[in-house]
Amino acid sequence: MPKLPAPPLPKRRAADMAYDAIETLISTLQLAPGSPVVEADIVELTQLGRTPVREALLRMVSIGLIVQQPRRGLLVSHIDLADHLDVVQTRRVLECLIAACSARRATALQRKDILRCADKMVQAATRGHLVDYMAADLALDQVNHQASHNHSAVKAVVPLIVQCRRFWVAYQHEGDIMEAAQAHMDLAQGIATGDEAAAVGGATRLMDYLQGFARRVIDN
Template sequence: MTSSTGAGQGGETLADQAYRAISDRLVTLQIRPGEPISDERIATELGLGRTPVREALKRLETERLIVAYPRRGTFATEVQIADLGHISEVRQQLEPLAASVAAERATEHDRTELGQLLAQLEAGGPDGGSELIRLDMAVHRAIYATTYNPYLQDTLIKYDNLATRIWCLFIGRLPGLAGHVREHGPLLRAIIDGDPQKAAALASDHVEGFEAAIREII
């Protein structure tokens, strides 16, 4: 029997697999805000043991995606619109930094992978809201990974997750969703071309545009 800390494919542990799967459900609101979370049910759905699932839930609690109450259970956190300004304040500082650093540190392999994402955006990308959200997340994750700074990467993933939950809450009321995702094209091109100043400016504009779009409808 494989332990929860044993490495699976690509060196990923079972707890890592559980974290990614549960995080995706929480961020895209497949697990609704306030919904109770059963580690036994999730373990069964994912085909994993309860130990890696519990490890994943502990990590998700530190990222404010779930909350555990003594004798009451574990629940998905509510989406707090009041936190939008705080989240944007952090992202406004760190997203341009990540874009700039990625432009400076991208390897040829990174440029190839970013180019593949760029091709998806230039081809129009998916039409469905949930698939657009996942493409947006994939672009952000690829940029963060290209910084080769695990602390910056982990911090930005946390705040991007919180921002994306807010986005998903209003997805049916956001008319420019596809355009918001596809505007990553110039940002990816700046990183691929090794232009840190342009990449930083585009990332800053993207965060500012996201907050403005949400505030227009609340």
């Protein structure tokens, strides 16, 4: 019997594409904490139209990455150093759950993809290439989240990841990119082999790194 072709991937909504674009601008500090968010500028940048951009901005407001202030309009939220430790602590619980789910539920292709992404992170870290590192990091998150099939956990963790990512970019001089890359590799290997304990161990190592990183920033 001939093999049926894989069903086409669903077309992404314009609002989701706008959300991703704004998220990238915030997490890479192209939209710095405290800076104004001008709808017309985002529309011009994304070429996606006012309606999807407005929907994406409202989502950003609802999760606290953008704040709305009287007479000042929309602003990128500030990085709160003290609150960031709570962000990491909350993310730890969710990342461990997602890692365990992915180790159980990932397809063979997803297991290969997550290893490939982690290897790209290690290579980028070795070269000290931050742009490639962050691109591979984002790709790894996307595969991991899809593989987990735990939509509630993913929905809760994504805003925390963005906050951690922009915190890391802002204070990267305090971190060890190679240590972070190896933690991602431990996570990926655990998922790829279906070893839940190893996957959770990798997620734990990554959160330990982020917590230690945050403490160094705060102490300095």
